[in-house]
Amino acid sequence: MRILVVGANGTLGKAVVAELGSRHEIIAAGRNSGEKVDISDIKSVRALFKRLGTLDAVICAAGDAHFGMLNTMTPELFDIALRSKVMGQVNLVLAGQESLSDRGSITLTSGTLGRDPILAGTSVSLANGAIDAFVRAAAIELPRGLRVNAVAPTILTESVEVYGAYMRGRRPVAAADVALAFSKSVEGAQTGQIYLVDA
Amino acid sequence: MRILVVGANGTLGKAVVAELGSRHEIIAAGRNSGEKVDISDIKSVRALFKRLGTLDAVICAAGDAHFGMLNTMTPELFDIALRSKVMGQVNLVLAGQESLSDRGSITLTSGTLGRDPILAGTSVSLANGAIDAFVRAAAIELPRGLRVNAVAPTILTESVEVYGAYMRGRRPVAAADVALAFSKSVEGAQTGQIYLVDA
Numbered sequence: 110m111r112i113l114v115v116g117a118n119g120t121l122g123k124a125v126v127a128e129l130g131s132r133h134e135i136i137a138a139g140r141n142s143g144e145k146v147d148i149s150d151i152k153s154v155r156a157l158f159k160r161l162g163t164l165d166a167v168i169c170a171a172g173d174a175h176f177g178m179l180n181t182m183t184p185e186l187f188d189i190a191l192r193s194k195v196m197g198q199v200n201l202v203l204a205g206q207e208s209l210s211d212r213g214s215i216t217l218t219s220g221t222l223g224r225d226p227i228l229a230g231t232s233v234s235l236a237n238g239a240i241d242a243f244v245r246a247a248a249i250e251l252p253r254g255l256r257v258n259a260v261a262p263t264i265l266t267e268s269v270e271v272y273g274a275y276m277r278g279r280r281p282v283a284a285a286d287v288a289l290a291f292s293k294s295v296e297g298a299q300t301g302q303i304y305l306v307d308a
Numbered sequence: 309m310r311i312l313v314v315g316a317n318g319t320l321g322k323a324v325v326a327e328l329g330s331r332h333e334i335i336a337a338g339r340n341s342g343e344k345v346d347i348s349d350i351k352s353v354r355a356l357f358k359r360l361g362t363l364d365a366v367i368c369a370a371g372d373a374h375f376g377m378l379n380t381m382t383p384e385l386f387d388i389a390l391r392s393k394v395m396g397q398v399n400l401v402l403a404g405q406e407s408l409s410d411r412g413s414i415t416l417t418s419g420t421l422g423r424d425p426i427l428a429g430t431s432v433s434l435a436n437g438a439i440d441a442f443v444r445a446a447a448i449e450l451p452r453g454l455r456v457n458a459v460a461p462t463i464l465t466e467s468v469e470v471y472g473a474y475m476r477g478r479r480p481v482a483a484a485d486v487a488l489a490f491s492k493s494v495e496g497a498q499t500g501q502i503y504l505v506d507a
Contacts, residue, residue, distance in 0.1 A: 151382075151383050178449060179401075179402070179405060179446055179449040179450065180405060180406075180449070180451070182402060183350075183402070184350050184395055184398070184399060184402070187395060187398060188395075191390050191394070191395070195390070195434070195438070196383055196386060196387075196390070199383070199386060199434070200383060202378075203378070203381060203382070203383070206378060206379060207379075222441075222445070223437075223441040223444075224441070224444065226441075226444050226445035226448055227445075227448075228448065228449060229449075230445055231442060231445040231446050231449065233445075234441040234442060234444065234445035235394070235398070235438045235439075235441050235442040235445070236438070237441055238422075238437040238438050238439075238440055238441020238442065239394075239434045239435070239437050239438035239441070240434075240437075241437055241441075242421075242422040242423070242425075242433040242434050242436055242437025242438070242440075243430060243433060243434040243437065245422075245423065245425050245433060246421070246425035246426075246429055246430040246432075246433035246434070247378055247430050248425075249425055249426075249427065250377060250378040250379070250427060250428075250430065251378065252379070
């Protein structure tokens with residue numbers, strides 16, 4: 110398969126490339142590395158898909174959000190998650206439904222915070238819940254056997270040093286284990302699923 | 309209690325006012341009737357709260373979203389739900405955390421489409437999932453015993469004539485029954501709950 114990995118240079122993206130790279134053609138994309146794309150701008154996404162030609166799968170391991178206590182949050186700070194983590198990923202589906210090969214798949218990233226919140230995580234939880242619900246809804250509409258799933262990981266082992274203090278009491282999972290859920294989505298046949306990866 | 313009902317003139321809002329009006333002071337608000345407010349604009353929300361003085365509860369029975377098949381949806385059409393149904397309701401919490409009386413409550417409206425999607429409902433499902441996850445996250449941060457819940461109804465009996473064709477196979481619930489869930493939220497003591505009202 111020809112698989113586009115958006116956010117390929119991130120902690121999760123690298124693990125996804127390591128998992129799938131040995132048996133598929135990977136096209137790495139990101140804001141600043143590989144094929145350049147700004148997922149918050151659907152024109153940028155459409156231009157990328159046009160440039161790349163036929164794709165069998167799209168994986169998104171990208172998406173920004175602001176962490177901040179609710180009493181410091183503003184509509185503008187929520188907008189970071191809405192533009193990037195929510196609409197950035199929705200844009201990949203909107204553009205992908207036209208251009209992916211038949212029975213192709215799109216796999217997004219949400220996270221456990223949608224159901225298991227932490228302090229300072231309201232906009233991240235909101236985005237995760239939005240993506241999970243969108244995936245369930247989009248799956249019943251996609252044409253030509255196209256599929257869409259989301260992977261919802263807890264904190265990555267590789268991120269404990271930076272984010273561990275905000276997520277006490279969660280057993281971290283290795284990015285390589287989360288990458289297996291992306292393999293399950295891309296190389297399996299399910300659609301409309303949220304693959305929770307929680308240790 | 310002094311209870312603000314946003315969207316008080318809508319099908320659901322009227323039932324909420326009927327349920328709570330006999331034992332509480334209701335302040336009706338809406339885009340075009342009662343106390344005027346544009347929930348998509350936090351300045352409008354803050355101005356309303358300032359004008360009204362102390363409130364013990366806020367209920368939102370308002371929020372727009374566009375219904376359309378995924379292959380006709382655009383980022384701009386998703387934005388209708390993001391601005392109104394998502395951020396409009398988030399704005400009530402952002403402003404409410406400062407101005408509600410101690411142990412006051414905010415009750416939002418999501419819906420069953422977040423977990424049980426229909427054709428043409430991707431932006432509504434997304435908004436419902438966003439609100440449900442936001443409520444769970446905001447509940448653990450609110451100060452002074454403030455509470456936040458969401459009511460997630462299926463199709464209303466009163467709306468079958470207009471929307472029934474899009475939601476076949478769902479047993480409708482009367483708006484008066486959905487209003488009970490708002491009573492449970494406002495007059496009870498729970499927080500972070502999603503009250504599913506599905507027949």
